[in-house]
Amino acid sequence: MALPKVGSIGEYIREQRQQAKISLRQLAEAAGVSNPYLSQIERGLRKPSAEILNQIAKGLRISSQALYVQAGLIEDREPPSDVITAIRADTHLTERQRQVLIDIYESFRKEKRAEDEQTSQNARPRHDSASDDVTLPEELRAALEPYAAASGDDNVTQETKEG
Template sequence: MPLNVGSLGDFIREQRDQAQMSLRQLAKAAEISNPYLSQVERGLRKPSAEILNRIAQGLRISAETLYVQAGILDERAGDAAVTTAIAADMTLTERQRTTLLQIYAAFQAENTTHRGAEDSASPAKEH
């Protein structure tokens, strides 16, 4: 699933505006640099899951909301607990957490595609 960083940046900017926070305030709350956050908002940078988690905490919104916007996560009920646990696991490096989230999303996409193919291939049952 391609990342639409422009719309992610727009979404973050909208959330920041709704929270009545300056770019500087959000950057400080998220513990990231002002220039980096500005680049994310302008669609020039692709933030990792960990950075998205920090931004979500700074905005006081769920990290899953940003994961969905970033295309890391499909909007499904069971995903939230898994992605939250991965993002919060500080025994993993940022790179490991991001990779694990990407692998998880890939498995989900594969299983969804596989289930769809099985459903269309199975003959209709007659009653």
């Protein structure tokens, strides 16, 4: 169960190569690997490094991802459906930024939920403003205050608020 089917990567490469009507040696050259090695990879006798895999994908002009998925190295297209998952997976953010985004998102969710409940039965006092209101709970307002409140100064305070 652990390994999807590591061996099948070779078969897959061979299939793709034959479909492209190119010889083993041709692909080997295009991919920058030796032909014996490619032969062994296709037959499952060798476990190519990620780099080699990538070069082969280039040589085949197929998506590297397709190859990695076949190799069981990528979970087959992680569904980005979940906002939190996407945020967590986003390497372009700092951990702190991630946390803030998630906090905001969750507060939005809570708020929206409460709002939805209101439409059926009256639960909470609500702002007059009809559709567009976006409120943040107190804790989050506090968290955002440094950014939203300060208007005159560009330099955000260096105050460290731990934990």
